[in-house]
Amino acid sequence: MAGSKLVLEGRVSVKSFLLGLSVLVIPLIRTSFGHLDWVFDYLTETSGKIVICVHIAATNGLLLLIYRGPLYKVALRACFLGVTFGCGLMLSFSETSWTHFGWYMCSLSFFHYSEYLVTAIINPRSLSLDSFLLNHSVEYTLAAVSSWVEFTVEKLTVPELKQLKWLSVAGLIMVLCGEGLRKAAMLTAGSNFNHIVQNEKAQSHVLVTSGVYAYFRHPSYVGWFYWSIGTQVMLCNPVCIVGYTVASWRFFRERIEEEELSLIHFFAEDYVEYKKRVSTGLPFISGIRVN
Numbered sequence: 001m002a003g004s005k006l007v008l009e010g011r012v013s014v015k016s017f018l019l020g021l022s023v024l025v026i027p028l029i030r031t032s033f034g035h036l037d038w039v040f041d042y043l044t045e046t047s048g049k050i051v052i053c054v055h056i057a058a059t060n061g062l063l064l065l066i067y068r069g070p071l072y073k074v075a076l077r078a079c080f081l082g083v084t085f086g087c088g089l090m091l092s093f094s095e096t097s098w099t100h101f102g103w104y105m106c107s108l109s110f111f112h113y114s115e116y117l118v119t120a121i122i123n124p125r126s127l128s129l130d131s132f133l134l135n136h137s138v139e140y141t142l143a144a145v146s147s148w149v150e151f152t153v154e155k156l157t158v159p160e161l162k163q164l165k166w167l168s169v170a171g172l173i174m175v176l177c178g179e180g181l182r183k184a185a186m187l188t189a190g191s192n193f194n195h196i197v198q199n200e201k202a203q204s205h206v207l208v209t210s211g212v213y214a215y216f217r218h219p220s221y222v223g224w225f226y227w228s229i230g231t232q233v234m235l236c237n238p239v240c241i242v243g244y245t246v247a248s249w250r251f252f253r254e255r256i257e258e259e260e261l262s263l264i265h266f267f268a269e270d271y272v273e274y275k276k277r278v279s280t281g282l283p284f285i286s287g288i289r290v291n
């Protein structure tokens with residue numbers, strides 16, 4: 001049955017994520033004997049790097065052996081995100097100036113992994129490798145690389161900028177709230193939620209106006225918007241804070257207009273009424289105009 005196969009994909013992703021996360025085991029054993037600074041030493045010293053590479057190669061071999069065919073591709077991505085989350089956690093607990101980059105690695109890997117897992121739960125029929133949102137768009141990848149470049153350049157030239165703990169904590173709060181709101185929206189909308197904006201109405205598609213949809217018309221976009229800016233606040237990246245705000249705002253303004261055109265076509269007066277009652281949730285974005 002197609003349904004059970006998709007649920008299996010979700011289960012494979014959980015096991016593979018945890019397998020990737022097991023990269024934590026060796027430094028945890030080491031740190032239990034010593035100081036937390038060991039974590040950073042472990043990640044930077046040659047033997048630590050070799051152990052992580054061996055771990056990645058071994059888990060890949062194991063995944064390939066267990067999950068042949070398309071499931072291997074799911075397992076590989078989930079495992080890669082698990083390793084990234086594990087390395088992020090290690091950095092987070094190191095007493096160095098890389099702590100905030102560790103928080104960022106955890107936020108990024110958790111976001112992409114949980115997009116897949118939640119889709120597997122709420123709408124398994126739409127589940128595909130794209131549900132990880134890892135290849136969202138060229139612009140999205142460029143934005144991520146730009147933030148790594150800005151962080152590294154500023155860390156080398158103005159290191160004091162990267163030690164504004166209060167700013168990083170504010171970013172972490174934005175990330176946690178944004179992530180929570182987005183996942184709450186996905187769980188509330190259930191099978192009506194789809195990463196690809198639908199232009200044809202499925203028979204089962206109903207208008208959702210309850211839960212977080214009673215507060216915002218586009219809660220998952222509101223969550224993603226603040227999550228993305230929060231990642232840059234967390235990294236204390238002034239250029240990317242401005243760049244991400246402008247780029248995400250423009251992206252969601254266009255996306256909402258396109259989406260609402262379909263929603264009015266699907267639900268007619270019901271959506272117009274809903275639109276009158278509830279705002280989009282994004283600043284200065286009112287959605288499509290209805291006469």
Ligand SMILES: C[S@@+](CC[C@H](N)C(=O)[O-])C[C@H]1O[C@@H](n2cnc3c(N)ncnc32)[C@H](O)[C@@H]1O
Pocket residue numbers: 185189192193194195196197198206207208209213217218219220221222259262263
């Ligand atoms: C990526 S989801 C985003 C949903 C919503 N814009 C949000 O931010 O939470 C896109 C899909 O959700 C559907 N959708 C958006 N709002 C909806 C609602 N209130 N009820 C049911 N389906 C909705 C659209 O038809 C589209 O296929």
